[in-house]
Amino acid sequence: MKINLSNAVKFESRHNGPTDEEISAMLEKIGASSLEELINQTVPKSIQLERPLDLPAAKLESEFLKDFKKLASKNKVFKSFIGLGYYDTLVPGVILRNVLENPGWYTAYTPYQAEIAQGRLEALINFQTVVMELTGMELANASLLDEGTAAAEAMNMLFAVKPREKKNATKFFVDEKVFPQTKAVLETRAEPVGIELVFGSIDSLDLTDENLYGVLFQYPDADGEARDYSAIVAAAKENNVTTAFAADLLALTLLTAPGEMGADVVVGSSQRFGVPMGYGGPHAGFFATKEAYKRQIPGRIIGVSQDREGNKAYRMALQTREQHIKREKATSNICTAQVLLAVMAGFYAVYHGPKGLKNIALRTHGLAKLTAKALEQLGYEVSSKNYFDTIKVAIETKSLNAIQSLALSSEMNFRYDYDTVFLTFDEAKTLENVAAVVEVFAKAKGKDAPDLTSLASAIEFELPEGLVRQSEYLTHPVFNDFQSEHEMLRYIKRLENKDLSLVHSMISLGSCTMKLNATAEMIPVTWPEFGQMHPFAPTDQTAGYQELFANLRHWLNEITGFADTSLQPNSGAQGEFAGLMVIRAYHLSRGDHHRNVALIPTSAHGTNPASAVMAGMKVVLVKCDEKGNIDLEDLKSKATAHSNDLSSLMVTYPSTHGVFEVAIQEICQIIHENGGQVYMDGANMNAQVGLTSPGRIGADVCHLNLHKTFCIPHGGGGPGMGPICVASHLAPFLPGNPVVKAGGEQAVSSISAAPYGSASILPISYAYIAMMGGDGLTNATKMAILNANYIKERLKDHFPILYTGTEGRAAHEMIVDCRAFKEVGVEVEDIAKRLMDYGYHAPTVSFPVAGTLMIEPTESETKAELDKFCEALLSIRAEIQEIEDGKADRVENVLKNAPHTAMMVLTDNWDLPYSREKAVYPLDFVRGNKFWPTVRRIDSAFGDRNLICSCIPVEDYVSEEA
Numbered sequence: 001m002k003i004n005l006s007n008a009v010k011f012e013s014r015h016n017g018p019t020d021e022e023i024s025a026m027l028e029k030i031g032a033s034s035l036e037e038l039i040n041q042t043v044p045k046s047i048q049l050e051r052p053l054d055l056p057a058a059k060l061e062s063e064f065l066k067d068f069k070k071l072a073s074k075n076k077v078f079k080s081f082i083g084l085g086y087y088d089t090l091v092p093g094v095i096l097r098n099v100l101e102n103p104g105w106y107t108a109y110t111p112y113q114a115e116i117a118q119g120r121l122e123a124l125i126n127f128q129t130v131v132m133e134l135t136g137m138e139l140a141n142a143s144l145l146d147e148g149t150a151a152a153e154a155m156n157m158l159f160a161v162k163p164r165e166k167k168n169a170t171k172f173f174v175d176e177k178v179f180p181q182t183k184a185v186l187e188t189r190a191e192p193v194g195i196e197l198v199f200g201s202i203d204s205l206d207l208t209d210e211n212l213y214g215v216l217f218q219y220p221d222a223d224g225e226a227r228d229y230s231a232i233v234a235a236a237k238e239n240n241v242t243t244a245f246a247a248d249l250l251a252l253t254l255l256t257a258p259g260e261m262g263a264d265v266v267v268g269s270s271q272r273f274g275v276p277m278g279y280g281g282p283h284a285g286f287f288a289t290k291e292a293y294k295r296q297i298p299g300r301i302i303g304v305s306q307d308r309e310g311n312k313a314y315r316m317a318l319q320t321r322e323q324h325i326k327r328e329k330a331t332s333n334i335c336t337a338q339v340l341l342a343v344m345a346g347f348y349a350v351y352h353g354p355k356g357l358k359n360i361a362l363r364t365h366g367l368a369k370l371t372a373k374a375l376e377q378l379g380y381e382v383s384s385k386n387y388f389d390t391i392k393v394a395i396e397t398k399s400l401n402a403i404q405s406l407a408l409s410s411e412m413n414f415r416y417d418y419d420t421v422f423l424t425f426d427e428a429k430t431l432e433n434v435a436a437v438v439e440v441f442a443k444a445k446g447k448d449a450p451d452l453t454s455l456a457s458a459i460e461f462e463l464p465e466g467l468v469r470q471s472e473y474l475t476h477p478v479f480n481d482f483q484s485e486h487e488m489l490r491y492i493k494r495l496e497n498k499d500l501s502l503v504h505s506m507i508s509l510g511s512c513t514m515k516l517n518a519t520a521e522m523i524p525v526t527w528p529e530f531g532q533m534h535p536f537a538p539t540d541q542t543a544g545y546q547e548l549f550a551n552l553r554h555w556l557n558e559i560t561g562f563a564d565t566s567l568q569p570n571s572g573a574q575g576e577f578a579g580l581m582v583i584r585a586y587h588l589s590r591g592d593h594h595r596n597v598a599l600i601p602t603s604a605h606g607t608n609p610a611s612a613v614m615a616g617m618k619v620v621l622v623k624c625d626e627k628g629n630i631d632l633e634d635l636k637s638k639a640t641a642h643s644n645d646l647s648s649l650m651v652t653y654p655s656t657h658g659v660f661e662v663a664i665q666e667i668c669q670i671i672h673e674n675g676g677q678v679y680m681d682g683a684n685m686n687a688q689v690g691l692t693s694p695g696r697i698g699a700d701v702c703h704l705n706l707h708k709t710f711c712i713p714h715g716g717g718g719p720g721m722g723p724i725c726v727a728s729h730l731a732p733f734l735p736g737n738p739v740v741k742a743g744g745e746q747a748v749s750s751i752s753a754a755p756y757g758s759a760s761i762l763p764i765s766y767a768y769i770a771m772m773g774g775d776g777l778t779n780a781t782k783m784a785i786l787n788a789n790y791i792k793e794r795l796k797d798h799f800p801i802l803y804t805g806t807e808g809r810a811a812h813e814m815i816v817d818c819r820a821f822k823e824v825g826v827e828v829e830d831i832a833k834r835l836m837d838y839g840y841h842a843p844t845v846s847f848p849v850a851g852t853l854m855i856e857p858t859e860s861e862t863k864a865e866l867d868k869f870c871e872a873l874l875s876i877r878a879e880i881q882e883i884e885d886g887k888a889d890r891v892e893n894v895l896k897n898a899p900h901t902a903m904m905v906l907t908d909n910w911d912l913p914y915s916r917e918k919a920v921y922p923l924d925f926v927r928g929n930k931f932w933p934t935v936r937r938i939d940s941a942f943g944d945r946n947l948i949c950s951c952i953p954v955e956d957y958v959s960e961e962a
Helices: 011-015 020-030 035-042 061-072 093-100 118-135 147-160 180-193 230-238 323-329 339-377 397-409 431-445 452-456 485-496 519-526 543-560 572-589 607-614 632-641 664-673 682-687 728-733 759-795 819-824 828-837 863-884 916-920 924-928 940-945 954-961
Strands: 171-175 196-200 212-219 242-248 265-269 285-289 302-307 312-316 390-394 415-417 420-424 564-566 597-601 618-622 646-652 677-681 701-703 724-726 814-817 852-855
Touching: 011 061, 011 759, 020 035, 020 759, 020 863, 035 759, 061 519, 061 543, 061 759, 093 339, 093 485, 093 519, 118 285, 118 302, 118 312, 118 339, 118 485, 147 171, 147 180, 147 212, 147 242, 147 265, 147 285, 171 180, 180 196, 180 572, 180 607, 230 242, 302 940, 339 390, 339 420, 339 431, 339 452, 339 485, 397 431, 431 452, 519 759, 543 564, 543 724, 543 759, 572 607, 572 646, 572 677, 572 682, 572 701, 572 724, 572 728, 597 607, 597 632, 607 618, 607 646, 618 632, 632 646, 632 664, 646 664, 664 677, 677 682, 682 701, 682 759, 724 728, 759 814, 759 863, 819 828, 819 863, 828 852, 828 863
Parallel strands: 171 196, 171 212, 212 242, 242 265, 597 618, 597 646, 646 677, 677 701
Antiparallel strands: 265 285, 302 312, 390 420, 415 420, 564 724, 701 724, 814 852
């Protein structure tokens, strides 16, 4: 037997689930002679690519990691004293290993199915509690994308809730000392919706201006100063002006809470609570406000409710205010947020507790104060008075270059502004770092550094009484019982074990693409070369990142058929907004200021109309026909009617109904003939890669969900990435950044706070493309289509399949119709909950059609897993048949009582008309890998009527732990 020395295992075979034998069996089941025949029956021939993807050859996993380490080494990790909202932090090892690097946490989905997400929901309740108590506010959400986005959401929310006396007010005042990246995001979001931004000094603020509706402060500000805003806030209230604070959570352990000053909204970033800088992200932004605004607050809110037996349980609250319900009437398009990072920040607070957090804050402040005293001894003017972590040092212009040169030679980055140096400290800094900083300034003056030991012994916490926090925080047991690593580890694992994720079974959520997040893709995320980079570090220190960006942009251009790519949008919805803003800028550059109508199919995801409204557009809905396709006649009629003011069409391809519409090129042509641009929503790009492309179908811009098609994990509700790819005529308008040069020559203002969004997770998508290569990516698309059609074929005789293409094929997903079961009292929700008893997360429920399930298996699942999932659904269909035949009660049946918990079936009083075995072991395969939901079906209405968004009362917590 000869040995093939080149026969190493390709990554493609690890990523794609089906084996050659399974592929043959599935093709036989669906009646296709080959994969090529299936693809030709699914993807219209007119839009198929004429050549293979031109991408580098696929790398082995070991080969990629070796090469990527070389790329990473090109990043120079200097000590950062830059600040401006990004700080070095010490990620506790117990959180790093057991959360950030743990697929049990990062492969879960947004907790729509709350009964199998109780661990993550509790972790988010912890996060919300931290934010509420440190800010002094009544309500907080479960994270936003970053601080800049949170500030923009505050501006928009306060605009929407103006009192009657201010109904015509349009001015929003922003303190000039707000972080520059936040100002840029505010500029992007304000102008399209008619908000007039006013930047200036707080001292020049005229609160009596009848056109002023809101004010934003930075606390502490960009210069490091903390100010008592109580009098200004009180005066603002007298004039019906609302106030928002952008605050630092760590500083709030020492400083008076904004809520105690009367703030209406408090926003910020939780990054310094144990989340790496990551060259700008991902980090969990936060948003806290008053309960009076509970129906206007953006993003997810986690609330406490109860299950069917009255036990406390968590779930997402007040969902009727979200974009997928309100659509074009929404004021926010927030969908994916930053759940994984919010979980980390919450655990950081749990692990350190209030005493630990305060100690970190005092030490950070102490290092800044020690440095200030040492520099003053050297003869420097430190103008900072009431500061937390940042000092402002006046420098003679002739000395500035010397200080910068000395700092760089010592591998330190300071922040410079003309004749000023800013130094920001954090928990990762040490006395040795202070000594190094002081040495730089001493050398610049030709002096010896002062003795820090004697200075350190006299450092005290001294701030004006009005700034010193008096109120307690984080008194709940969860923040005081887990300071030993053993206890913390067990708490993390206890919560993890309550959640179903991809480590347990397939999650077949339609339009969500829950594919493999391979370990080799995830490994580089926590390398310090990527994690410890400040987003405003000098560009010559970030050569590794720049090479990564350049290659990834080139690859995405090739995959989409477009000319250029922006990696800035840090979620799919922000990618939508970015694409529309680029289209808007294009029209404005041509003098077409009147083009502001967006045509959107009725089947579109709710973020589409919400994003269009945010971009200042008027939404006109286009009908879909009985086959789920865009109604061409209605499209023609509305495009023609709006030919003078048409901005764009937003179209998802393949459609949200899981079909490749044959008329897509004609659709794009209709829009172009009427002066519009075509925006393609990339949610379903997993069915296009290597077979067709947005450029090929005639689109002008698309966004990509890197957390779907390109393997970034969903993280239980974030992080995500939504880069946009554009045709050449739109490239000049790609978004920029006020601090780091990015974007096109006529760049729109920032979409995200950081220049490259959530840069530190881009290595995941980079790794996926590098290890798959062009052929591997194309084969993955084929496998996704094969797996979807195999499931369709197995289910079609038992469940109606709503939409298929012209030759009866689905794309990468299909919609199963469950509406007829209502005749016997079975709702689609009952099927979703019953799937939990079989060990599965439900497919997408009631989108895009109410009363249906949308199933997307992805390419990463084997035939064996697909068969188990199908057996579960077929078994549930048989259970429904028992109700239809009168063999099972319409109320007391396995579907209506699902999910069944261990506590429920272990009771001595089992009085249900079916067996315990049928309840929890409905099929043999369930016995070997049983996942137990920890609560029964949750009463969401009860939770909305009795809104509680922080840790449950101590007595309930104690009884639960017992």
